[in-house]
Structures are given as structure tokens and as C-alpha cells.
Amino acid sequence: NLSNLFGSKLSLTKKTILTFPLEQLYLHPSKTSPFIRHVVATLLGFYLALFCFGWYALHFLVQSGLAYGVMIFTGVEHMHKYCFVVTLGYLSFCQVTRAYVFDYGMYSADFTGPMMVITQKITSLAFEIHDGLMKREEHLKPSQKYLAVRKMPSLLEYLSYNCNFMGILAGPTCSYNDYIAFIEGRWYEPKHLESNGKENGKFKQSDPSPKRDVIQKVCTCALALMVYLVIYTICPTDRVIDDTFMASNPFYIQVLYLYISMLALRPKYYFVWTLADAINNAAGFGFNGYNADGTPKWDRISNLRILNIEFATSFKMFLDNWNIQTALWLKRVCYERCPYNPTAATFLLSAIWHGVYPGYYLTFITGIVVTMAARAVRHNVRQHFLGSATLKLIYDVITWFSTQMAICYTVVPFVLLAVGPSLKFYSSWYCCIHLICLLLVLVLPVKSRRTKQQEQPSSIHASEQNCLSSPDNNCSQKQKAT
Structure with missing residues (x-):
């Protein structure tokens, strides 16, 4: 039953769990x-890829090699x-x-899964290099300034960065600058600063330990797996079209x-992504400062x-x-x-x-309407x-x-994959959510992003004029609020 539920994901999950002992072999930057940390991370990553996918893992090298060749030979202006x-x-x-060609309809953790993460990393890096070497500082957004790469890797x-053992199997994507800071031992530097920017000596005696968070995330994985195995066997999604x-x-x-069926399906993803996060944390990657009570954050x-x-109370x-990391990638590159x-x-x-299954496109077309x-x-x-x-x-x-x-209705084709079953489901619901969303979009006015951007400078200008003519000293507060 476990194999039927997970398919080849079960094998990949076992091999992902085997990554934990490798974290203990990965030496601290001190x-x-x-150089040694890069070599070890890369070699262990290639070993895991070959162990899990055999010679299909060569696609990781081919994809990475083609992209690196483009970066080197095409120039910075159009490289991205x-x-x-x-x-x-x-x-x-x-x-x-x-x-x-191989297994249509078999949604499995095959060799294209890691390639999806590598695709995110390569394209993100290309845009970050373009921002760092081609654009002026004042033309970059604050997030782009932080992510910008100032020299060719x-x-x-x-x-x-692309094939390290911590993220080769299940990700997640991270920025190049964050990864290099981790390799070079600069990942814990933000701990020296309080929220007001002053140095705080309380937390700089030793590196923060991820053990507490790793244990917590492993327990979350166990709970998610149990919920998935118990509930999803009773309420499989494909019954909605029976x-x-x-x-x-x-x-x-x-x-x-x-x-209920969609609620039971989500823990499968909770398990995989939380496990991947725990693996990175166990290696010392993922530190994100401190909470208000002084405990380290590993998120x-x-x-x-x-x-x-x-x-969630909104789409x-x-x-x-x-x-989250895929959403950030989509936001930054598109x-x-x-x-x-x-x-x-x-x-x-x-x-x-995501892939070529028609259900993906039905899901994301529906997602556009629901979002609007x-x-x-x-x-x-x-x-x-x-x-x-x-x-x-x-x-x-x-x-x-x-x-x-709306979420459950939208993602059913994503689970069913094929056109026929997906349309059968929507027709059984009379496409009601599609119709309701279209009606709302037509009846309720919403300003476009371009209109907002055009109005923003004029509102700021009006605020400045009010400040100049104001007898009191509140304009600085208004500008900060803006």
C-alpha cells in the first residue's frame, strides 16, 4: 500500500533520508x-544523483553545462x-x-524533479548576474540589490550551487549569495545585529545550533506521513469523478x-519539503536571524x-x-x-x-481567473x-x-493530470467556480498594476506639496508611512 501511494517517491524518500549522515561529514567552514566545501558538496551531490537516477543524472550536468556555456559566451546584456x-x-x-515516451500518467519523482530545481537555480543566477553586472544600483529594487551577483561564478x-548534496534530490531553491555565504561561513553574521542595527553581544559567543529545529521538523514529517497514509487511503482524490x-x-x-481528500493530499508535500528543509538545516544552512526571545530561526x-x-483567508x-521558494522564483524572474x-x-x-500534463495547464488557467x-x-x-x-x-x-x-476546485486537474477526467470533474460541478469568478471580475472593478504605478508618483508628489505647505512638523511621519 505504501508503494502504491508514493510510487517511486518512496524510493526517493528513503534515499533522501540517507542524506542525514552525510551532514555529519560536512566540515564547518572554520x-x-x-574550496574543499565546494568540492565535497558537489561530489556528494553527484554521487546521490547517480545512486537515485542512474545515468539519467547526466541530464543534470548537460543542463548545467549548456547554461554555463551560455553565461560565458553570450555576454552579460542578454545572458539572462x-x-x-x-x-x-x-x-x-x-x-x-x-x-x-516512458511512463505517461505516472506522476513520479523521476529525474526531471531535480531538474526543475536546477532550472530555478540557473535562471535565478542568470538574472542575478545580469542585475549585478549590467544594471545601475539605483535601478534595482532593494531585494534585487541584495540578490545581485557582482562577479561571474x-x-x-x-x-x-546547482548540484550540492543538500538540495540535489528535493531542493529547495536558494539564492546564490545565500549559498556562497553559507559555504564561506558568513551565514551567521546577521546574528550580531539587533533589529535596530546595533551590535548585540548576547548571541555572538557561538554559532546557533539547528538541532532543536531539525528535531521539530523531523517530527512534523512523521506526523504528516501518518496523516497522509491514514486519511488518503480512505479518501483518494480520483473518487470525485467516480x-x-x-x-x-x-x-x-x-x-x-x-x-477532505485535498486536505489529506497536502501532507505528502509537507513531508517532502519539511524533510528537505531539515536536511539543509542539519548541514548548517538556513539560519535566518533570531526571534524576539533570542532563539535562532532556521527558516x-x-x-x-x-x-x-x-x-489561509485568501488565494x-x-x-x-x-x-515558497518556487513562488519567490516566479516573482523574481517573471x-x-x-x-x-x-x-x-x-x-x-x-x-x-511543472511539466507537460494537460491538467497542469487547466489548473493554472483556472488559477488566473480565481486570482483576479x-x-x-x-x-x-x-x-x-x-x-x-x-x-x-x-x-x-x-x-x-x-x-x-477555490483551492480544492482549482488543483483537481493538477492531481488527475489528464484532460478527460479533469473536464469530467468540472462539468459535474457545472463549472460553478469558474462562472462565479468571471462574474466577480466583470462586476467588481480593480485597478491594474500599471495604473497603480502611474498613480503612485502623483500621490507622492501631492504628499510632498502638502508637507511644504503644512505649518506643523508631521510631514516626515507621513512620508515614512507612505
């Missing part, structure tokens, strides 16, 4: 040089564009051959079943926030806490840089990156419920229920 096309194109080629640094089930149960039972490369997902809140229809372009890129409707509701309705705590609670309950139903 005991060895960055060519790297994006070449890397994503090679990933798509491998996904097509895997899906339609060596081949060893590049391969270590003719007998649909004919013998009223619609409200089908709605309840859909929610710099965490891929999800489970409570925020389960209690955006759900997506912001689900597969949403913030696409001049036209960034929402649609981001969902399209996400679908292409959720945005319209928030901009036009939310302010009417902020007058009292009771109204706010009512609004939160309604939006929580709506968000969970």
Missing part, C-alpha cells in the same frame, strides 16, 4: 576552506534571456520524453469529500508554512505560504519583470515549469467588514471557506 530559454527548453524536452562554485460516488451522494457531500529556505496554508495568502499581464505570464511559466476574482473581492468588499471585530471574524470565516473551496 575547519576547512571554501538566453539562459532562461535554454534551461527551460531543455527541462521541457526531458519532461516530454519522460511523460510521452567559477565552474566549481556554479556546480556546487460515477457511482457522484450519483449516490448529494452535492454538499461531494463538496465535503473534495475538501531562510523553508518551503511552506503549514498553519498559514490551512487557515494569495495560500500561494504565498505554499512552495512577475516583477514582465511588462504586460504579469499574473497570466506567471501562471503560464509555472505551468510550463479574489483580488476584486478584496479591493471592493473587505473594507466594509473592518468596522468591528465581529464583522471581521465573519469576513475571515467566509473568506477561509471560499479560499479552501
